[in-house]
Amino acid sequence: MPLFPPRWRLVAIGLALLSLPIAAGLIWLILSGLFDRVHGLLPIGSPTLQNWRFLWEGIGGRPPVYVPLLNTAVFAVLVAAVEVIIASMAAYAISRMSFPGRAAYLGLVLVLHAFPAVSLIIAIFYILRILGLFDTLIGVILVKASLELPLGIWLMKGFFDYLSWEMEMAALVDGMSRWTVFWRVAFPLVRPGLLALGTFALLSAWGEFILPFTLIVSSQRAMMATYLQSFLTEAFADYGVAAAVGLFYALPVLVLFILGQRYLLNIYGGGVKG
Amino acid sequence: MKGIPVRLQGLSKSFGKVVALKALDLDVRAGELVAFLGPSGCGKTTTLLMVAGIYMPTEGEIWFAERRVEHLHPRDRDVGMVFQSYALYPHLTLFDNIAFPLRLKKTAERETRQKVHQTAELLGIAHVIDRRPAAVSGGQQQRAALARALVKEPQVLLLDEPLSNLDAQIRIQARAEIRRLQQELGVTSILVTHDQAEALAMADRVAAFSVGELQQFASPDELYTRPANAFVAGFVGHPPMNLLKGTFEDGHFAANGVRLPLRTTATGAGILGVRPEDMRLGGELPARVLVVEPLGREALVTLDAGGVGVKVLIADDRRPAVGSNVGVGYDPDRLHLFNAEGRRL
Numbered sequence: 001m002p003l004f005p006p007r008w009r010l011v012a013i014g015l016a017l018l019s020l021p022i023a024a025g026l027i028w029l030i031l032s033g034l035f036d037r038v039h040g041l042l043p044i045g046s047p048t049l050q051n052w053r054f055l056w057e058g059i060g061g062r063p064p065v066y067v068p069l070l071n072t073a074v075f076a077v078l079v080a081a082v083e084v085i086i087a088s089m090a091a092y093a094i095s096r097m098s099f100p101g102r103a104a105y106l107g108l109v110l111v112l113h114a115f116p117a118v119s120l121i122i123a124i125f126y127i128l129r130i131l132g133l134f135d136t137l138i139g140v141i142l143v144k145a146s147l148e149l150p151l152g153i154w155l156m157k158g159f160f161d162y163l164s165w166e167m168e169m170a171a172l173v174d175g176m177s178r179w180t181v182f183w184r185v186a187f188p189l190v191r192p193g194l195l196a197l198g199t200f201a202l203l204s205a206w207g208e209f210i211l212p213f214t215l216i217v218s219s220q221r222a223m224m225a226t227y228l229q230s231f232l233t234e235a236f237a238d239y240g241v242a243a244a245v246g247l248f249y250a251l252p253v254l255v256l257f258i259l260g261q262r263y264l265l266n267i268y269g270g271g272v273k274g
Numbered sequence: 275m276k277g278i279p280v281r282l283q284g285l286s287k288s289f290g291k292v293v294a295l296k297a298l299d300l301d302v303r304a305g306e307l308v309a310f311l312g313p314s315g316c317g318k319t320t321t322l323l324m325v326a327g328i329y330m331p332t333e334g335e336i337w338f339a340e341r342r343v344e345h346l347h348p349r350d351r352d353v354g355m356v357f358q359s360y361a362l363y364p365h366l367t368l369f370d371n372i373a374f375p376l377r378l379k380k381t382a383e384r385e386t387r388q389k390v391h392q393t394a395e396l397l398g399i400a401h402v403i404d405r406r407p408a409a410v411s412g413g414q415q416q417r418a419a420l421a422r423a424l425v426k427e428p429q430v431l432l433l434d435e436p437l438s439n440l441d442a443q444i445r446i447q448a449r450a451e452i453r454r455l456q457q458e459l460g461v462t463s464i465l466v467t468h469d470q471a472e473a474l475a476m477a478d479r480v481a482a483f484s485v486g487e488l489q490q491f492a493s494p495d496e497l498y499t500r501p502a503n504a505f506v507a508g509f510v511g512h513p514p515m516n517l518l519k520g521t522f523e524d525g526h527f528a529a530n531g532v533r534l535p536l537r538t539t540a541t542g543a544g545i546l547g548v549r550p551e552d553m554r555l556g557g558e559l560p561a562r563v564l565v566v567e568p569l570g571r572e573a574l575v576t577l578d579a580g581g582v583g584v585k586v587l588i589a590d591d592r593r594p595a596v597g598s599n600v601g602v603g604y605d606p607d608r609l610h611l612f613n614a615e616g617r618r619l
Binding site for chain 2: 164166167169170172173174175176177185188189
């Protein structure tokens, strides 16, 4: 008996055809990064490391690559941390307590999640200017984290809703305060949710472009996304270098995704419950 | 461990517009085990959670001896509690689970170890104490939950359906064991259950609840022999009491086509109750056999007596044939008479 029935083979072929453009893009990216020039998908000349010179020198007055790399790492980690902590506390309160306006608040959070963030960008720009946070890492971190919070809150609420109430009651009777019950009983028990949300937030912040592009101007505070973009806006864009930077930029994501996909699947595998 | 009296006074609880408990007055004596009995949604668990301090009462007072506690945080009340799901911490061993309340109280590690081992010994789980909850049986989990509640030597022990997740056989064993332990330790206890057999077997006194109201608070014997109203009469006892709606008139009870002579002066609409075990086959009232259910030692026979359905408990070796005509009789001294509102006459 064949491993896949014929019907499945057709499906596989269909899927492969659909994925072709993406695969072509990836192949182009890899080839462009490794060769001097590429025609279509055909490399010209011999392999070269010339495109990777951004690793050891600043190109065209840009800071060395480790500056945007570090900025992006700090940005992504802090966004994830802020989001996980605030979302889980908010979600716990929503899941466990009844307070006036709870339903309205839940609805509002959902609306915020559906709101296109780009439409807020000018208002955010002004607010950051007034607060003195324009062109600072803290500013973008706060903006990014707040824009992602609605999703995080709903996600974590789903995880908390699944926790047994009795466990927390037992902890209260055993002598814990409400606060320690949250930190020492509920919080550890939603670990899968925290890891999923954390990974999700990390990936999303790592790939963020619009916010650093509009809210950060100094090259010393550039992020990988804007650093990469700067190679494409020159009069004679060097696609070889851009491809190499792109590959370099994607590597950590790939690693993180391989490590974190188990938790990411959790989000869709049963975390969310109204 | 010393028992203390617990007093509930005018205790009420509402969730929004839903009234879960209406003005409950109840005294639990020192060292007594009181069972809260009733169907789900009757207010018994709500009451227990208010005693534990999980819920704040909407109105009323809770007294532990001379201490008024309804405004206190659970940890300041000195209660131990066992939950239906046991609520053991899944990531901790049984030892750490039982030690948990002591460690929160910053008990010295040596004393903690000693007390945990002592309690585990008492409950017969010393040999599995290093395992996690998932690696031991349901009965052992239940004992671990009990050990965790008892290890801090609480003034009041609260048991919320502690046996309903156990297999029937272990349940009967566990209920005797909890009772023995409770009497040995003399700790004042409240047991919430929907199982009347459990309440009758374990409790000194039983508080029967229905729709947020206390129906009767009495010893198991009294609850069984003198139910205060038709609800208690129908809820306590297995198989349940026959409750017939009809009219009392000049020394008779009339329901459908049946007229039974009674020694009563009651008149008007009412309910006549008679337990299946207080009835017998071979009486003067003609009836037809509808169903026969063998129960082992006995059999439960459902009869149609002149349009009135009644159940009779008989010795198993005298089962009548289904569809046959029999006579049915009853013990006139063991009738329960209720008025139209269900109150005992």
